[in-house]
Amino acid sequence: MSGAGTLERDAGRPGLNGPGTVGLGLRLAVNGGREAVTRLVILAVAVGLGVGLLLTAVAATNAVTAWNNRHAWFWTGTQQAAPGPATARGGQQSAPLWWHPTSDIYDGQTISRFDVAATGASSPVPPGLSHDPAPGTYYASPALAALLRSVPADQLADRYPGHLAGIIGDAALPSPSSLVIVVGRTPAQLATAVGSVKVTAIATTMPNGGGGNGAISSARNGPRQRSQANFNPNGLRYTPADIGIPASGSDLILSVVALAILLPVLIFIGTATRLSAARREERFAAMRLVGATRTQVSALATVESTAAAVAGVAAGFAVFSGLRIPVAGIPFVAQPFFPGELTLSLFDVIVVAVGVPAAAAVAARLALRRVNISPLGVTRRVTPKPPGAWRVVPLLLGLAELGFWAGHGHPASIQGQIQAFVTSFALIITGLFIAGPWLTMAAARLMARRTSRPGTLIAARRIGDDPRAAFRSVSGLVLALLVTTVATIAIATQDAKNPTRFGNVAESHVLTAQISASSAAAENGGLGARSGIANPGPAAPAAPLAARLSAVPGVQGVLVVRAVPGLTIPGRFENLGVNEFGVNADGSGPPVPAGVVSCAQLATVPALGRCPAGAATAKFPADGFNGPLGFNSKVDTYTWPAADVPAAGLPALGVDGIDMATNGATATVERARTLLEASVYPTVSPPSSYADIAARDNSQNSGYQQLANVVIGVSLVIAGCTLAAGIAAGLAERKRPFSLLRLTGARLSTLRGVVALEGAVPLLTVAVVAIGTGFGAAAMYATEAQNRPMAAPGLAYYLLTAGGIIVSLAIIAATFPILTRITGPETARND
């Protein structure tokens, strides 16, 4: 009776309820034996890696935004910045602050310099300072203060009047390595200085479009179109030297980097879910046999996956906190970040903490839909069809398009070139993803048909059976290796090109100080240039200054360009494209402003050309980097036209510029630069050389290179983990046949060969294809867009790539012990 009663009660019971399902699911996940725990741990690790990298990418995006915004006050007083309120807090009239922004260079590094003079107690104070510096004192950023202490004064400190009174706080600095100085002056000193302006507020927001078009491109890249809002007509026509990078650019880079790393991680997570899948599904079938409904089984699977995802999210936050400081140190915006800037907003945290487990739950339900778990067992609903040959069409189209441009020449316009390259490379990259499974299947079938090695035969058949899965496990490498290879080669090509970008090495070591701009139309340069200074410098001090400069060890010659208002010479612009700015096919163009030089002095700076035979003076381009010197690459071969000014008449002419031939040594260049800056001559921009520009560009490139290195290393290692997880899952599926093969005398090395081939062949094939395509694309890009033969990437690239592949192979080899263990004799026992 009691039995019958129990049966009746059981039949009426509603079954396992929600909390019960969650409890059972958790118990199965956490307490379901070693296999279940291993699966949970591997899934949690995979999710943790993914979440950690995702959080790091989000935080890096936030850091770039914060880094960019910290440049806002550099724009103070410029036309691009708002003028600021006339009243200070409390409604009192603000005492204006004399503001004189300039830039400086030390060993290729940009120094942002601000000379200020308070006119009252309520004058605005730059960020990072408690008060405006008194005349005769200056405040420096920590990095600049360290530099001032470490180098001789005649190479740097002598440029700044007074003494170091304190350190600028981090609040004012985009980066710990920012070189910033605020120099205290008297109002009288700045009131007469060209390029000074009175401000009533320090800019706190970046101007519209403020992130930089100027700082990225060099002064010699030609006139640029400005798109910034011009809402302060009384401000300085000045572009700070250090203005950050366009947010759109950094976002694009970070998106590509995040995708290149996240894609392999997502694939790793997907592969990890296959571990013990068969055993897990059998368990669910057993539950169905004893009465569990489909909904309950689905709920159990969801709970298991969500538990792993929650653990993974927790691990991801730990990974993020571990990565924060090292990632902050990667100068991929040319400067490292303050670690504190790599932060997450509450919104970011909530989205990741809730979104990832939710996504895992949805993924688990979707995965379960692909199998039919009945009380009598598990059947796959879908047998994968072999991929069709149509998949190679996009790849062939991309290659055909690239071949077309290679055969017929690239489009004439830059816009056309960009469109041609972007569509070709996008088609090739997308085509590789689409064609990958078919290529994998074709290669595997060919290998299986030809080989006599049993290991190769089994591996090829395995890969060919499910080529999508085989390709998927390494597909993340396609994007990572292709993009990084192109980037690395493009950077190497650019680095090789930079020192002699517009001339030879001797020319790159010429230090140019432009005392004035002969043309008010001359556009701002990228190194903190200012235009609109029409008056030349005084004539008299030039000779003693030239003598002092000549006395600097390593200075080989000094050329003083004397100003002659209204003088012009025919323009030569070989480095500008035909039809750009009125340039003809032979490089000739509109007349440009000119000065006059002594032929005796020009002979001491042969990198800048020569005089006609017998001439005492010659016409020479004015405007330094902004003039014709900036657009020619063979200046040393030029013969400048003779001038009708006698040599004896030169000392009476004002000074337009001073050029020095140097040996390029840092001490020489910095001593000369310090002498020039401390002289009576105001300079349009800091005395600089092509080598300075190259060093700055290379610094930016080295940041991108480090980022590329991180992508290569991380993606390869993750791909190795994915392959290892896939192999481990595959071994579990073939435990018995492999074990029996071994019992029948198959060498363990043969079975190891199967494992190695199943992992190594896709890895190496995809690596070779992606790297090869990258090299091809980079070669095209170098020839067509960089106007130079492709430069081979440095040894570090090869070492890193080879090292990453070796580590990946080692991770694959780590599955060998599993093979040894699962193919033991006990697996074959029937009794």
Add this chain to the structure above:
Amino acid sequence: MTPGHSAAGRSAANLRVTGHGPGAPGKFIEAVDLSLSFGSTPALRGASLGVAKGEIVAVMGPSGSGKSTLLHCLAGILVPSSGEVHFNGMRLDRLSDDKRSALRRDRFGFVFQSGQLVPELTAEENVALPLLLSGMRRGPAMAAARTWFPTLGLDGLESRRSGELSGGQAQRVALARGLVAGPEVLFADEPTGALDSVSGELVMNLLVTAAREQGTTVVLVTHDARVAAYADREVVVRDGTVSTLTGAKP
């Protein structure tokens, strides 16, 4: 192809227990006083068995009696903790793992209960696998494998994967794989254990016929008396020791 004698022609009355010992002339394979334990569980306790060249011996016994362990020791898969295993005058248990593997690869064949086919390979490739493992070129290996398909009634199934074969077909493919290299000894561990009676009989008929045609010695582990009846001689393993059942054979 039919076995040389049928199970129905034999009866328990013809069998008598003679006690422990090899109990067979010729001793092509001989196990002498084998002992082996898995952890604290003894599997063999002084088991001895001799098998003559060309003989088909059925090793019977209940589950857990140690019959598969005995087969694994005879085949050099396991090494006994004590006792001796001789094959054709060679001390098998003293050979290195590599040499025992080579012996299994080159001179022994195996048929197991199930799950022995590599799922990725076609039936033909599965049969050719031992030849490929021995270093034969692909062409001759596949050609040799193909000759077994008509013999075993597998015509037209050469390109099928294991998942596309019935249990009986898969077991016949496994039998072909066990015999393709012309082994001197075929070890069969419950070869019909996963088959219905009709399929099991077909497989056993083929196994015995092929073995006799090739002169292959067969050590057959089974707990099914109908399967054991195909053998020339039956031995019983109980609690790790071997009892020889001798019986009048027609």
